[in-house]
Each structure stands twice: as C-alpha cells, then as structure tokens.
Amino acid sequence: MRLTHIKLSGFKSFVDPTTIAVPGRLVAVIGPNGCGKSNVIDAVRWVLGEASARQLRGESMQDVIFNGANTRRPAPRASVELVFDNSDGQLQGAWGQYAEVAIKRQLTRQGDSTYYINNQVVRRRDITDLFLGTGVGARGYAVIEQGMISRIIEARPEELRAHIEEAAGVSKYKERRRETENRLADTREHLQRLADLQSELDRQVEKLQRQANTARRYQELKAQIADKQDLFDYSQWQQALHQADSATLLYQQHGSAQETLQQQLEALEETLQQLRQQEQQQQQQVREAEMQRAGLREQWARLEEQIRHRRDWQQRIAREQAQAQTELQRLHNEDQQQQEQLETATMQLEEQQLQREEWALQAAEHEARMPELEELAHQGERTRQNQQNELARLERELAIKQQQQHHATDSITQLQQRQQRLEEELAQLALPQNEELQHAQETVAELEQVVSTLEENLLQYEQQRESAQQALILAQQQHRQLDKQQLTLSAQVETLTAMLPQAERSSVTGATDTDIPLLWQHMQVAPAWQHATSVILGYKLQAQYTEQLILADTLLEQTTVWVNQAGEAEKQPPATNALLQYIEVQAPFTQAIHYWLGQVWCAETLQAALLLQTDLQPHQLIITPEGHCVDAVSVTLYTEDNGISLLQQQQQLHEQQQALAELEKPLQQAAEAMQLAQRNLENTEAQLNQCQQQLKQQQQRWQTASAQATELLARTSQGQLRREHIQQESAQISSEMTQQQQVQQQTQADAENLTLAIEQLRPQLQDHTASQQNQQQTLKQSQLALLEARRQQGLVEMAIVRLQQCIQSATQERQRIARDTERWQKRQSELALGIAEQEMDDEQTLQTEELNAQIDVASERCAAAQQQLQQLQQQLQQAQQQQHTLNSRLPQLQADTQTALLQQQEALLNAKRFHETLQQNNANLDTLAEQFAQSAQATPELSQQIAALAQKINALGAVNLAALQELEEAHERAEYYQKQTTDVQAAIALLEEAISTIDEETKTRFKTTFDAVNEKVQSYFPTLFGGGEARLDMVGDDLLSAGVSIMARPPGKKNSTIHLLSGGEKALTAMSLVFALFSLNPAPFCLLDEVDAPLDDANTSRFCNLVQQMSAQTQFVYISHNRLTMEMAEQLVGVTMQEKGVSRIVEVNIRQALDMAEA
Structure with missing residues (x-):
C-alpha cells in the first residue's frame, strides 16, 4: 500500500483546490521558507484524526481554514483527502477489499467536522482504527514533523514506550484495554446506581x-x-x-x-x-x-213504555251529572294549583333573566378590556425581550471587541519582532535584478487570476445547478403530490358513483338511464336532516318519473316506485317545524314530495317528539334527526347501521367532484413549474460545461507558464529568492501592522461605546421588567374575573332553562285541564237537556x-x-x-x-x-x-x-387508586433491577477476564518487539555514525508500564547521558530508532519534515543511503533544503507563494526530466 495523491482545498495557505501526485517512492517537497511546505505535513496529520490545534501550530481548530488574504476572501471550509493504492490488500477490515481507499476530512467555520472513507461518512475512530498497528496516525512514528526528531530522542521513557507499542501493534490492544476499562468503570458505576435504585x-x-x-x-x-x-x-x-x-x-x-x-x-x-x-x-x-x-191498549202500552224508559234514563242522568260536577270541581282545583305554579315560575324566570343580563354585562366588560390588557402585556414582554436581547448582543460584541483588541496588541508585538529580524537579515543581502523571471511570474499571476475567476464562476454555476436541481425536485414532488391527490379524489368519485344505485329502466319504459330522472338526483336536503329524510322515504328515494308507465311482467317483479304525476304542489310556505322546510326539490317530483312529506314534522330529540305525540292526527307523524318516528299511537325507533344514506352519498360525491375540479388548476401550474425548472437546469448545465472547458484550457496554460517560471526560479540564486521573500514579508508585515493598529484603535473605541450603551440599557431593562410583571398581574386578575362572570352566567342559564321547562310543563298541564273541563261541561249540558224533558x-x-x-x-x-x-x-x-x-x-x-x-x-x-x-x-x-x-x-x-x-x-380518606399499578410496576422494576444486577456482575467478571487476556498479550508482544527494535538500533546506529554503539533500556520491571530509554555512544565518546550529544548526533540517534521501528513494522509511507537540517554532508550521505535502502518497503515524502537530499528524490514537488498568503504546487518528475534530456 502506498500514498498516491494528497488533495487540499481551503486548508491553511492552500486556498484553491490542489492535488499533489506522489507516484514515486522518494518524493521531495521543496520551496523557500514560509511558502507552506510544512502545511502538507499538517494536512496529513489533520486528516488522520489530529484533534489538538496546538499540534497543528494553531490556537483553535478553525485556524486550519484559510483566513483570507489581501485579494482573497476567507474560505468557508477546509478539506483534505488522502488517496491510497491498496492493490496489495495491506489494509485489513471492511475497507481492505477496495483497491483504492480515500480518506477525507472536512471542517466548516460552524465547527462541523466530518470524516469520509471512499465518500462514505464515518467516525474519527474509524479513521484511527483503519491504521492501528501500522505506525500511521496523527501521533504515529510515520509522520516526523519539524523538531520531532529532537523530541523523540529527549522524550520521557513513557513517550518512547508508545513508539515501541505502535511498532509492536500493541496500540490497538491498549485502545481495546482502555475501552474495556472505561466499560468496566461504567459498569461498576451502573452497578452502584442499580444498588441505589434498588434501595430507593x-x-x-x-x-x-x-x-x-x-x-x-x-x-x-x-x-x-x-x-x-x-x-x-x-x-x-x-x-x-x-x-x-x-x-x-x-x-x-x-x-x-x-x-x-x-x-x-x-x-x-x-x-x-x-x-x-x-x-x-x-x-x-x-x-x-x-x-x-x-188502539187504546196500544197507546197505553206505548205511553207506559216511554214513561218507564224515561224514568230509568233520568236516574242515570242524575248520577252522571253528580259525577260531572265532582270532576269539574277537581279540575278547577288542579287549574288553580297549576296557575299558582306558573306565576311563581314566571316570576323566578324574570329574576333569573335579570341576573343573566347582569352577569353577561360584567363578562362583556371584562372581555372588552381583555384585548387591551393582553396587548399591553404582550407589548411589555416584547419590549423587555428586545431590550434583553439587545443587552446580550452588546455584551457579546463587547467581549468580541476586547478579544480583538488583545489579539491586535499581541499581533503588533509579534510583527514588530519579525520586522526587526527581517531588517537585520536584509542588510546582509544584495538586491538582484531579473526581468525575465519577473515577466514569467507576472504571467503566472495573471493566469492564476484567470483560473481563480473561472473557478469562482464554476463554483457559482455548480451552486446554480444545485439550486436548479433542487427546484426541479421540489416541482416534481409538488406535481407528484397533486397528481396523487387527483388520483385519490378520482378513485373516491368513482367509488361513490359506483355505490349510487342504477335503476333498470329499459324493461319498464324503454328509456335509457339518462332519460329517466331519479328522485334523489333532484332534491337537496340540509345535512342535519339527510339521515331522517332517508329513513322516512326509504326506497322511495330511488323513485323514477315517467309520463307513461308501461305495465310489464318485469315491472311486477321489481320493487320500484314510479311517479307518473308531475303537477305543481300547492304554493304555500312550509310550517316552521315541518320537514319540508329543510328540503329543496325540483320538478317533476315536487308534488310527490309534498304528498309524501306534507304531514311530517320535525323534533330535535325523541323526548320532544313524545311531548307532541298527543297533538298528532292519525295521518301525521314526527321524525327526529336520528330517524326515530312518532305517530299518534306508536313510536318507531331507528337502529343505526354501518352504512351511509343515499343522500349522504350524493353529498359526498358532490363535495369530491368540486374538490377534483378545484385541483385541476394547481396541477397545471405545477406541470408548468416543472417544465420551467427543467429548462433552467438544462441552461445551467450548458453554462457549467462551457465554464469547465474554459477552466481546463486556462489550467493548461497556467501549468505551462508555471513550469517556465519554475525553471527560471531554479537558475536564480538562493539569495535573490530570499531577498524577494524578505521584501514581500516586510511589506506584508507593515501592512498587517497598520491594519492591526487600526483594528486596535477601532476596537477600543467600539468597546467604550458598547460599555456606555450597556450601562444605559440595564436600568431601562429593570424598569420594563417591573412594568411587565405588573401588567401580567392585572391581566391575570381580569382573566379570573371573566371566568367567574362566565361561570355565574352559565349557572343562571341552567336555572332559566329549568324554569322554562317548568313553565312549559305547567302550561301543557293547564291545557290538558282545560280540555277535560270543556269535555265535562259539554256532558253536563247534555244532561241538563235530559232533565228538561221530565x-x-x-x-x-x-x-x-x-x-x-x-x-x-x-x-x-x-x-x-x-x-x-x-x-x-x-x-x-x-x-x-x-x-x-x-x-x-x-x-x-x-x-x-x-x-x-x-x-x-x-x-x-x-x-x-x-x-x-x-x-x-x-x-x-x-x-x-x-x-x-x-x-x-x-x-x-x-x-x-x-x-x-x-x-x-x-x-x-384520600386514596391513591394508582398505587396498585404503581406497586406492580415497582415489583417489575425491582425484578428488572435484580436481573440487571446479575447481568452487570457477570459483565464485570467478563471484562476483568478480557483485561487480563489483553495484558498477557500486550506483555508478550511488547517484550518481543522491544528485543527486536533494540537489536535493529544496535545495527543502524553504527551504520549512520560509522561506528559507536547504542541500545534500548527498559525502565521498570512491569512490562505493562515500564518506560524505555535510549543510550547512545558515538565513536570515540563515553558520554553518560543522551542529553550530552550534539544536535546532529541526537538527530542520527533518533533516526536509527525510527528506522529500526520501520524495519520491524514498515509503515506504508513516511513523512519527514527537514529532519536532515542539523546534518553535515557526510552524515547526510549516510542518511540518504539508508533512506534509499528502506524505500523498497516504505514510501518516503520528505521536506528538505539540502542539496544531497534533493538529488536523492525521484520526484520534486515545489511549493511557491507568488500570491501573498496563497500556496501553489509545481511538480517535476526527475526520471522523466532525465529521460527527456537524454533524448
């Protein structure tokens, strides 16, 4: 495995996207002081997981992001990527199967740090675990920065032990042991918490x-x-x-x-x-x-019969007259009682109505005041919050200004010291003139500006493309959502349409379905009475109209209602409680609806319908919204089913069709927006492709010009380069000093103004806080008064309803008594006529x-x-x-x-x-x-x-009804805690056993590696020094904690301690240790930052020979100013800083250059 590319963007001085190709085994990074060579080493350490800003020569991690220059804006993020060739499969784990592995780290100014492996987001630990045991890492021996050589040789025994452990591959065991110990400590804490929880x-x-x-x-x-x-x-x-x-x-x-x-x-x-x-x-x-x-007998018999009959009838009339008189007296007494109750209830009702008006007036007054009080309270809260936010903002700005002032003071002091050193060095140098080099540098700068402009344009086009893509995705999502809504509504309309009944009319009238109207299609019913209308009409809702009814056998087999009379109903408004007042019907069913529902009345509840039952005629009935029917002699209760009525289906169908019609315009607009977004995306991609082609052409020109400038720079003496650098740095320091002085003065004035503003704002904030609390208290009191008024008003309303019911009951009772009295008086009159016939x-x-x-x-x-x-x-x-x-x-x-x-x-x-x-x-x-x-x-x-x-x-007394459930839950928790305690104790035993196993493995590996490294040190030290001896000693008896010290004796010397060695001797001794570690556990690559600086030519030659030998197994990327070390390289990577504060790369392949020269 070897390193093939280092990609930087926005990292320290590498503001532009930069790719450093390292195809060879020996790669030298060269350039003048301060051009950013060491930033390459910092970038590698940073991407490998370095978390300390001090190790990266910064105060905070944000310092690794390019902070801007005279002509450059600060970069929004820093990004570094390392690309490895893993064709030999040296990497282990899940990523070992890839022939090429790229690790990447990004950091934004918001502090978001993200790690990637092959463009997949991973954890920092995944990066460190990937290279555990290889020597590669943020603190591994494969990365040797400036001054690290002297730190290695002068390191404490515990620090030297860390390098031995890395070479032994023990670091992953130590990491596992540390994790295990942390888990063990957490587990013991968990066990203690469980004990506390069980006790509680x-x-x-x-x-x-x-x-x-x-x-x-x-x-x-x-x-x-x-x-x-x-x-x-x-x-x-x-x-x-x-x-x-x-x-x-x-x-x-x-x-x-x-x-x-x-x-x-x-x-x-x-x-x-x-x-x-x-x-x-x-x-x-x-x-x-x-x-x-x-004849006489007949007259006598007839008269005798009539007399006898009338006498009997008169006796019965006398009895009934007495009974009628008794009933009339009783009804009169009852009427007097009801009259008294009615008068009492009426008086109480008037009193309650007066009280209701009083409470309503009070509630209205409080409600009228409430918006004003709420607005005052909200306004006071907003004012207080704004002042509090303003105070916090001023305090933050004051702290920032004070920090900026302190930073500016320190920067001025440092810049003055740097300026003095540069002036002393500049006095010893002569100013060379080279017009050809200046012209080449100007050309490169112009091309760099062009490339930078094109890169910025390319970035803008990429952002525009991302915006266009996002707009297209949003338009597509909106269109899909609207299309989905349309499909859903269409399916619902089709479902409701299919649920509506379709009559078989052709066999009855010979007409089609569209020719014959249906009743439910020609009527509109108020939603509250749709169910009642469906119940009362039933199958008549599907009634059909025809002018001529053809009687056929199929007609007799169907349960169908045919309306064959379409006359207009009588033009009179329906009664206030009639069902017809909630129905609108169209021709030709007007007469039929008035005939069927003309004597149907409405009642809100079944109880109200029962109260009106005695007033119903034989042909009248009362319906409730639930479908209960009450006629003069019976009550029919309706039982709900799981379906909906035909009228409700019709209402839902109408609403869904209306929603479907309203959705057509937004759907068309979404389609047009999607087409517009697609056209914008195509135009943006075309512009992006054109810009990429232009950038590629300008980069080729820039590379050609940079190669020419590098060639001229190689022929220029070191003194000329240094003088130019000193002048540039001196001018930059002067500019920076001026800027820092201005910043210092401005920040001091700003701090004084902010302090004065804070002192003025704090009393105002206290006053507004007290005022806002008073307003809140007033608002709360008004709210409580309003609630009390509403509660009293509700109680009075309940009393009024109760009295109204009592008055209604008494009135109905008096009406019944009046009817009974009239009936008995009529009977008494009839009896009086019978007495007159006596x-x-x-x-x-x-x-x-x-x-x-x-x-x-x-x-x-x-x-x-x-x-x-x-x-x-x-x-x-x-x-x-x-x-x-x-x-x-x-x-x-x-x-x-x-x-x-x-x-x-x-x-x-x-x-x-x-x-x-x-x-x-x-x-x-x-x-x-x-x-x-x-x-x-x-x-x-x-x-x-x-x-x-x-x-x-x-x-x-007071009973906690939840205690039973809480007790059961407590028992369950106790059982759970006991089970957890057992599991935790078992886990502790398992972790202790794992630690013991790790310790044994660590001892074995450390002892074996220590002996092997000691042997290699004893071999490499004479090679580098041309004689002498060196060895490693273990400090302590415990192999788990014993430190490591190094003892070195150059040829002809008998020093007693390593600190007596010179700088060059310390460097060679440290190199012998590092190379010994590499020979035992070769790292894939090694980064060396000016480790040859303290060596003379003879020691440098021996160092180069040893590096060339080890390059067969390890790839070396090193930074050097030494000519001999440069000559050893297979590839030169030049770092320049023609633009102040911006580093650029110039690569030269030595082998290719030699081949071209020979050709």
Missing part, C-alpha cells in the same frame, strides 16, 4: 404497599357498592317489569271485558228489535179482534191515566190478547233493563282500561331506565337474577347497605 425502590415499595392495601379496600368497597347498586337497580327493574306485566294483564282484562260488554249490548239490541217486531205483530192481531181496545213525562202520565180508564172497560174483551201482549212487554222491559245496566258499566270499564294503560307505560319507562343503567354498568343480568332469587333483602335494606358502604369509603 424498596422504600417506595413499602410506601406503595400501604397505599395499595388502602386502594384494594377502596376497590373492594366500591365493588360491593356497585354490586349492591346493580342488585338494587335489578330489583327495581324486576319490580317495574312486574308492575308492567300486571298493568298489561289488567289492561287486557279490562279490554276483553269491554269488548265482551260491547258484544252483549249489540246482541241485546238485536233482541230488543225482535221483541218490538213481535209486539207490533201482536198488537196488529189485537187490533183486528177489537180495533178500539187494541216535564213531558208528567203530561204523558196524565194521558196514561185517562187511557187506563178506557182500557179497563175494554180489558175484559181483550184478555187473551192483552195477556200475550203483557208477556211481550215484560220481556221487552227486561231487555231494556239489562241494556241500561250494561250501558252504566261501560264508562267505568273504559276509565279502568285507560288507567291500566297509563300504569303500563309508566312501569315500562321505569323498567327501561333501570335496564339502561344496568347496561351502562355492564352488569351481568344472569348473575343478578340468581342473586335476586336467592336474596330476601328488600329495597330499603339495599339502600341502607349502600349508604353504610359509602360511609366506610369516606372513612378511608
């Missing part, structure tokens, strides 16, 4: 146990009350049912007796008719025998006495005939007497029947009420029936028992 839970369980016992007792008592109450309701229900059955039986008995009596009266009437006919025949016979006697009876009595004298004379002559006539008259009299008796029994029997019917209805209503109560309580009727059969307790005893249980519940 035990105290909760003890408390909850007491509460749960009380709750159980409470539930037991409540259950007993519920059982007793259910048994009480069941007994009342059974009693009501028994009373209903008794009343029903009595009603049936009275009805049967009434029917029998009526039949007897009818039979008796037939008998009377027969006797009268026989009497007339007998009288005719007597008349034929003795005409005069028969004077006629006296005259008939005188006529009878005269006829008796005449009859006595002729009686002897008609004895035989008279005897038969008397017998017939006796039979007729008996029949009439019997008829009178039966007629006298009939009114009482009718009254008893009506009384039994009222008792039956009252008992059924009571039974229904108790049965509904039992159903609401989900009572088991079978169980209650058994208990009721076994129990001998009476209803008063059950009531006493229920009251006693209620007292016991009150004696329990």
